[in-house]
Amino acid sequence: MSRRHSQHTATDSGHKKLPDNAGRIIAHFGKQIIIEDEQAKEHRCNARRNLPPLVCGDYISWYYPDPKSCIIHDLKARSSLLARPDDRGKQKIIAANIDQILIVCSPLPELNEGLLDRYLVAATLTGINPLIVLNKTDLLEQKQLTDYQQRLAVYQHLDYQVIYTSAHEDSAFNQLSQCLHKKTSILVGQSGVGKSSLLNRLLPEVHARIGEVSSATGKGRHTTTTARLYHLLDSASLIDSPGIREFGLWNVSPEQLAQGFPEFVAREDQCRFRNCRHRNEPGCAILEAVEKEEISHERHASYLRILASLEE
Ligand SMILES: Nc1nc2c(ncn2[C@@H]2O[C@H](COP(=O)(O)OP(=O)(O)O)[C@@H](O)[C@H]2O)c(=O)[nH]1
Ligand SMILES: [Mg+2]
Ligand SMILES: [Zn+2]
Structure with a gap:
């Protein structure tokens, strides 16, 4: 408890170093952010203005400048x-x-x-x-x-x-x-x-x-x-x-769409054309694989439907 309330600790250079308490954001509404510390205790926090927008799930560092407030001063790299x-x-x-x-x-x-x-x-x-x-x-x-x-x-x-x-x-x-x-x-x-x-x-x-x-x-x-x-x-x-x-597909290019089909990704560089859409192009490795039943016909049909919907 006392450690969490400790003030800034001075470094050799005389600059103030902030205590690096680890935490994770569990909710964020308006300016209020609720974090959870390593002991699973919840704290109401504000974020420093220089930080990018913070979201639920973010790992952060925080400190108490005084016992009444709790400030997030650092955002850890996001994995997704x-x-x-x-x-x-x-x-x-x-x-x-x-x-x-x-x-x-x-x-x-x-x-x-x-x-x-x-x-x-x-x-x-x-x-x-x-x-x-x-x-x-x-x-x-x-x-x-x-x-x-x-x-x-x-x-x-x-x-x-x-x-x-x-x-x-x-x-x-x-x-x-x-x-x-x-x-x-x-x-x-x-x-x-x-x-x-x-x-x-x-x-x-x-x-x-x-x-x-x-x-x-x-x-x-x-x-x-x-x-x-x-x-x-x-x-x-x-x-x-x-x-x-409501998670779904939006703002996806045809190139990105093909990246969402792992069985296409494995063969893509074998298509004759670099910008092949795998629709009816000659020398398309994907169409060949569908023909040989190495790629499911339904999956390819599904790809074509999504492609058409993205082009609308
Ligand atoms: N038989 C059965 N019905 C379920 C099951 N899970 C949900 N339901 C029913 O399916 C309907 C829709 O469930 P809901 O949880 O509201 O679906 P949501 O729209 O995906 O959130 C409700 O009538 C549930 O009782 C299940 O595992 N078995
Ligand atoms: Mg529901
Ligand atoms: Zn192709």
Whole structure:
């Protein structure tokens, strides 16, 4: 306790060196920033003006110039950054240092590979590892489950991890909990696939607290619009906000799009033309691979659909 309240420490040169307390931003609204120190204690902070905009998930250094205030004076390098356009189409950063994006799908609404591919491209382009989660396995007979496993095998061959889970069944749910261990994750996916249900199971105490707050203020569920970092058992963290759940593709060039398909990246330099769009160009290595069934026809068709939508 006393260490955290210590004043600046003088260095040899006589300049003041700031104590380097490590912390992570768990919420940020307006000018208020809530950080968590290494003992998991929360502090309300302000940031020095020379720092870039700070977001949920940032690792920072902070100090107490006096017992009443807490100042963030340094931002650590970010390993990843999640952004989306704001109302005016300008990039708005939502969260930082996310290790994995869980793309939630389900049998109801029916798994849509085209949409899954869009999420995979978006995740790959942010540099964050995507995991495919098929939720609601409790709805499936063994035979139907096998069908989904076959449909998702193409993704496993591309080295995407696929997890089968259910918010309504303990044993299946535990499969999901395990892959969150020691990581910072976010859940994305189409409406109705069960993101909120999974979140409520992962964060039971938070859910209870949100319920209390909204019944007290009468403001309903819109109290949390900014991103917030939550801790789970097993040193897992989860960042959630409506903005994150709307995660998707925007402002992507055709070149970048192809980078979101790992099976294309492996063959791209074999296309005859450098700016090949892998649509109908002669000497296209991707089309050849589709022909030989080395690349899935559906994945290529999905690429063409996304390409057409980006060119609109
Ligand atoms: N059978 C079954 N239903 C689920 C499961 N997860 C969610 N649901 C149901 O699916 C519906 C949509 O869930 P919700 O969590 O709101 O989806 P979200 O839109 O992705 O947040 C709700 O009626 C849930 O009760 C599951 O694992 N199994
Ligand atoms: Mg929801
Ligand atoms: Zn090509």
